Amino acid sequence: MDDYREVNRASWDERVAAHAASPDYMLAQYEQDPGFIGNVVKFDQPRLGDISGLRGVHLQCHIGTDTVSLARLGAMMSGLDFSGPAIAQAQEFADRLGHEIDFHEADVYDAVEVLGAASYDLVFTGIGALCWIPDIERWAQTVAGLxxxxGRLFIREGHPMxxxxxxSDHGDLLALAYPYFETKEPTIFDEGGTYVETEVEFxxxxxxxxxxGLGEIVTALFDAGMDLTSLTEHDSAPWQNFPGRMTEDEHGEWRLTDHPERLAATYTLQAVKRP
Incomplete structure (x- = not known):
């Protein structure tokens, strides 16, 4: 497990250029419209509320589009990611758009050392971030430390369910194939492609x-000195996790085509650090 960072970083580094070039990340819309907010942040804007003037950090920010969206809502943002190419792309993009966002290349567990303890009003993390870390308790301690x-934690994440x-190969049925709870050893995948449309071969x-597990996440936050203030489960996700079995709505959210109420696809969680 010691090499998981290098293994995952190699995968993410290689995909940065393809993601930045993909219309799925909508970089052109950000450039054309100074008020444009990405779909992931827009989905949760009512739950985010007014973040004007807050000092925020986006952990595992990748190429920084959601970071820019939060800055456009008035937050003074920083971003952190372990991929050097992703951070370079994010910084160039934000600078080109005229946003004063500072991006930092570091592992998420090193965030307090890199960014400073008790420095932020808001910690944000988005879809597909927590699955890359092996220890949710250590992550929760990192969030509380920042x-x-x-101060408030805000998450929109894929549901552990x-x-x-x-x-599966049986119509619209889905198979329980992977761990729900945190395990010592990782689940290892060896798959080409990526989650955006691209002709690049990696x-x-x-x-x-x-x-x-959802309970593991909530308990880890509580033990780290944080109190849950909101937890909403959603039947949709901003990408098609099960190709051929999901339908997209007008907001870019995907649900099971048949009886979407069967699946908790994502959740939004908020917690505050105790005084």
């Missing part, structure tokens, strides 16, 4: 990932 007393499933296709 926040000022009374969905991460535990895969498509060579670094090995990844190590972990699921974390």
């Amino acid at each position: 926040l000022k007393p009374g 969905m991460w535990a499933l895969e498509g 060579t670094h296709n090995l990844t190590h990932s972990w699921n974390h």
Whole structure:
């Protein structure tokens, strides 16, 4: 497990250029419209509320589009990711758009050392981030370490129920194929491609990932000195996790085509650091 960072970083580094070039990340819309907000942030804007003037950090920010969206809502943002090419792309993009966002290349577990303890009003993390870390308790301690007393964590993430499933060969049925709870050893995938449309063929296709049960996440936050203030489960996700079994709505959210109420696809969680 010691090499999981290098294995995963090689995969993410190689995909940065393809992601930045893909229309799925909508970089052109950000450039054409100074008020444009990405779909992931827009989905949760009512739950985010007014973040004007807050000092925020986006952990595992990748190429920084959601970071820019939060800055456009008035937050003073920083971003952190372990991929050097992703951080370079994010910084260039934000600078080109005229946003004063500072991006940092570092592992998420090193965030407090790199960014400073008790420095932020808001910690944000988005879809597909937590599965790349092996220890949810250590992550929760990192989040609490970054926040000022009374500061807020905001997550929109894939639901561990969905991460535990895969498509089956039996009609619309889904199979319980992967761990729901955190495990010591990672789930290892060796798959080409990526989650955006691209003709690029990748060579670094090995990844190590972990699921974390919803109860494990909430308990880890509580033990780290944070209190849950909101938890909403959604029947949709901003990508088609089960190709051929999901239908997209007008907002870019995908649900099971047949009886979407069967699946908790994502969740939005908020917690505050105790005084």
